[in-house]
Amino acid sequence: MTVYECLFVHGPEWAPVPGASFDVKGTYCLHTLENDAVTAFHHAGQQEISSHPCYQNFGLESYIGAPLRRGDKFFGTLNFSDRAPRQAPFSNKEFEFVAFLARWLGNELKLHTERRELRQQRGLLSAMIDAVPEAVVFADLNRRVALVNPAVEKLFGYASDQLLGRQTAVLYGTLEGYEQAGKEKFDPQISNKRGEFEVSCRKSDGSTFDGVVSMAKVETDCGEALGFLAVIRDVSEQRAFEHAKDQLIATVSHDIKNPLTALCGALEILAAGEAGLDDSKQKMLRLALRNAQRIDEMVTDILDVEQLRAEEPSGFAARPLAPLLDQAIATLTPYAKEHGVFLALKPSDAPNRTLRLHEGRVERLISNLLTNAIKASEKGGTVELGLTRTGLGFYVKDEGAGLPLNIQNALFERFARGGSYRVQEGHGLGMSIVKAIIDQHLGDITFQTAEGKGTTFFVNFPAPDPAE
DSSP states (O other): OOEEEOSOOOSOTTSOOTTOEEEGGGSTHHHHHHHTSOEEESOGGGSGGGGSHHHHHHOOOEEEEEEEEETTEEEEEEEEEESSOOSSOOOHHHHHHHHHHHHHHHHHHHHHHHHHHHHHHHHHHHHHHHHOSSEEEEEETTOBEEEEOHHHHHHHOOOHHHHTTSBGGGGBSOHHHHHHHHHHTOOTTTOOSEEEEEEEEEOTTSOEEEEEEEEEEEEOTTOOEEEEEEEEEEOHHHHHHHHHHHHHHHHHHHHHHHHHHHHHHHHHHHHHTGGGSOHHHHHHHHHHHHHHHHHHHHHHHHHHHHHHTSSOOSOEEEEESHHHHHHHHHHHHHHHHHTTOEEEEOOOOSOOOEEEEEHHHHHHHHHHHHHHHHHHSOTTOEEEEEEOTTSSEEEEEOOSSOOOHHHHTTTTSTTOOOTTSSOOSSOSOHHHHHHHHHHHTTOEEEEEEETTTEEEEEEEOOOOOTTO
């Protein structure tokens, strides 16, 4: 049964009250809905409708109704009825008037629903923004503050009513920084939809801090620009901590390097005359030398990481990549044989592009990836090296156990290692060096790995500028 419910009623005492419901088959409105048009009866008792349940039960002689839509969906009907018959049929103007009222009321119903949904969305959006722990600022196209969350007061020291309507310049460390950001980030005509940038920020007390701003251009679903939403984080303490940590690592490593070099040298001299020692002493001497050399290598890598994280070195030049792959194969083939692994350079039809490379650094990059691949391989396995299809990079593929899930996200961080990974003789700095070299070249590195099926690393460099 389809239920017909009266939502609004105006009429005499015999009229149904709001909330009354009927089977729609017992109402004249069934015909209105079926016709999907204004439907009327001026004297039901003398028309074909006289046997209708509505006439039999309620004695409604006259009726005119129109279908009511909320948007593109049926909502119900708008109708007028009376127990008294009319002297003449409803006129065309009366039909048009009822149709007009139904359209108007349908639009009002749609607007009411949209307003309610809008209030719900605004409430949800407000709760989401307030829950964000970082400072959130929405500015209009003229860069006037239109919305802030509570975290703004905590970070900048301004209450929301002190910022609303003001230019966002009040949040910048310098006017120059504000103007520069306007040109590069907040021009509605040229701005990308999202991005991240660093800026000096100013608090209400005049102090400044290093901020990272994640911004997004706000648009309607029709593409109309509304303004910009920015999420601001204070990274001053993080940077100070990272700097102090890096300085400590570099200082300690440098201070260890000189005495360690002397120790390795002394052990090597002793090892040269080990024939006069018994077997147990020879074994202890070789173990001490091997461990000293490993510590020396680790300290060297730490210093290399610090150097690579510094400014871009000189030595970049336009050169082909392919000869560096050939050289890496020739250099590391003996090392691969020691591990029982076959090292293969795959022929390629890729164009031998000339790229802007630092030869020494790229050699170190290829060597680190190949060495790791060799260590990760079982005896009898193959490590493959080759150019990518575009000629803008290279790949290294091994047949090892694959990268453990627990180190994949932190693979390029310093000292990252996996306990179940076959490569356990390293100290977790090799991939950090790889990433630093790639960053200096403005390139990128990705990998594909699967348990028991090996790992393939892909390194790509930027395409050369045609103007160069």
